Amino acid sequence: MSCPVLPRFYEVTSLLFPRVQLGVQLSSITTEVKGGQRVDDILNRVAVEVVRRNACANICDCSTPLRRCNLRRQLHGNCASIRAEDTNVGHLGLYTVDCLVAVCTGLLYGIMSDQRKPPMLPNLKGEVPGTREVITEKLVIACLRADKGEDAVFQSYKIKDFTKVGDNYISVVTSVQVQYTLGEKDHQVGYVVKLNPNWKFGEATDVLREFFSKEGGFYKEIKPVLDQELMDIGLPCLRMPHCHLFNPKEGAETLFLEDLRDRDFKMFDRRKGLDLDHSLLVVKELARLHAASVLLQKKSEVDLTEAYPYLKDGFMSQDTDYESFTNIFRGLIGASAQLAKACGGYDNVVAYLKEELEPNCMTIYRKMLNPCGPFVTIIHGDCWTNNFLFRYDEKGRPVELMLVDLQIVRKSSPTTDLNYLFYTSLNGSDRRKNLEKLLREYYAAFQEVITSGGLEMDFTFQELLEDYKTRNMLGFLKALIIMPTVLKKDGERFTLSKLDGENMKTVMKETEQLTVTLSNDPVIKERFLSVLDDMVVSGVV
Incomplete structure (x- = not known):
């Protein structure tokens, strides 16, 4: 035929x-x-x-x-x-x-047909590699119906990549544009899609499964009950994107999220330090997240880590020995030590980094994450610039914030989030000048949620300040580990996707050599050296 x-x-x-x-x-x-x-x-x-x-x-x-x-x-x-x-x-x-x-x-x-308008078909070009195998029509339809209801009639979809180098570090992020019919009218809607990057080294498979379990579980199980706690006392829901669908299939984990670009939210330039206006929006929303989890815990008959097991320590647990990630952390701290040496004038800091912090980084990190006393909440866990989206008014002032990327969510002291934020995402001068104001605004926002819920504060502002200082080392650690990487210009960064089971030492050595060259970058030098200065002032070195 x-x-x-x-x-x-x-x-x-x-x-x-x-x-x-x-x-x-x-x-x-x-x-x-x-x-x-x-x-x-x-x-x-x-x-x-x-x-x-x-x-x-x-x-x-x-x-x-x-x-x-x-x-x-x-x-x-x-x-x-x-x-x-x-x-x-x-x-x-x-x-x-x-x-x-x-x-x-x-x-x-x-x-x-005599028509010549082409039918709607999936895009066959301009996609993140591998996404067609993971983002299936079945998942897209399930997402559409979860968002628009069962009456929405799927027509077609296309995958449209929109991120650039340096936007994402522990997931692949792309988007889908969906054509559908509802009420005899044609419509289009977009969703941001996060996918498992399937790193190929050491314990990466287990860690990635944990990351997506945490974020998917938070969006689908915890966020709804935290939102209800806030709505019950007359406060708005947490400012985060809506998650329409979570596919937990191992190796193909996928999250379909609201595309906040449709509401004019934008990512802040990660090479710039957050100013006071941006920082205030962040600390106030973190306070609402932390405090809402306190309300939820007070009503729960069991610890939240029992109700939601993915809130447990996971790969940072004392019982977990992930050699690959330990070596990565040590390698990045070693690279920071070489950068400090190249900048000059920090011999004592360099010695401390090499002799004390690099070999013991995981033990110190885990100690900083251990909650104690009244300072126990659900924390975001990954509080740096790229994980905040802002909406601006006509004069360019930030007026609204969205928290994104909950892949490291867990229970810990809320001041771990604050230390992480202040040391990775603020310039040194802004951090020192605005520290007390930011902490007081955080405390006030936390207190508003707690008192609106009919409870009394379990800690004073002075106790919050002391806990923050006690956990400064976590801020130092996070800054030393991620700052030289995330502040690099596009295309110059260390990325976990480069690693496999054979090349760990080679990639980490190349990263160290590249990091040393950053001593001539004024943006990195100012931010990085301000962290070293604070380590000296705090008495760590």
Whole structure:
């Protein structure tokens, strides 16, 4: 059986994809398949079979998005069936099958319709590698229905990458644009999608599973009850994106989140220190998160770590010995020691970093995270610039904040979040000048939630200040570990995705050599040296 319209292949695909020569893409996937058959031959056979199967269905009207959507859905089902039935096709990847769907849709569209507006199809270009295998149509539809309701009729989606180097460090972040029909009207909505980066070294698989379990669990289980606690006392919900879907499948963990760009939220430049206005928004929202968890714990009959096990220590636990991450932390502190040496005038600090902090960093880190006394809350756990999004007024002033990236959420002292924030995300001069004001504003916001909930504060402002100082070492550690990396210009950064089971020492040595060159960068030098100065002033060194 022949397919008389196959010669129109390039004509049809150029109509569907005016900026993409699909035939060339298919050829680049593979020019030869099982049994020596060329892709063109398989396309011919599949196209013929899809046309034959759909001919009896009398699908001849592609005039509306809904009808085009239904056609594509049926075509996709037919291609999947053929893929399962025909061993010569069955070994092809999903990407190729989607290409077949596109071609067959184009063939049918050319035969059965006089319309020339192309049907809605997934984007075949400009994606983060591997996302097509993880972001499936099934997940996108589930996300859409969770967001818009069961009456929303899915039409199509495309994956659209939008992040740049330096935006993300422990996950892959992209977005999907979804076309759907609701109430006989066409609509479009976007979602931010976070995916497991599947690092290939040491204990990375276990750690990544923990990270996504924490964030998915927080969004789907803890945030709703914390929001309810706040609403019950007349306060607004936590300022975080809405999570529409969490797929916990191991190795393919995926979070579909509200796209805050639609509400004009933006990421702050990580190379700039947060000023007072930005910092105030952050500490007030952290206070609401911390205090709401206190209200929840007071009402709970069990400890929150029992109700929500992913709040436990995990990879930072005393019982866990993740050698790879210990070596990474030590390597990054060693790199900071070399940077301090290159800057000059910090011999005592360099000696302390090399002789005391580098070999004992994990023990010290874990000690700083241990909560004690009244200072026990759910904490964000990863409080630095990239994990805050801001909305601005017409004069460019920050007026609203969203907290994002809850992958290290746990129970600890709330001052661990504050130390992390102040030492990684503020310039030294702003941190010293505004410290008391920021802590007092934090305390007031915390107190508002607690007293509105009918409780009394368990600690005074002076006790908060003392606990903050007690945990300064955590701030120092975090700054030394991440600051030289996150403040680098795009393309100059250390990234965990470079590591595998063989190259740990090589990558860490290259990172150290690159870090030393940063002594000439005025932005990094000011921020970094201010941390070293504070270590000296606090008596650590």
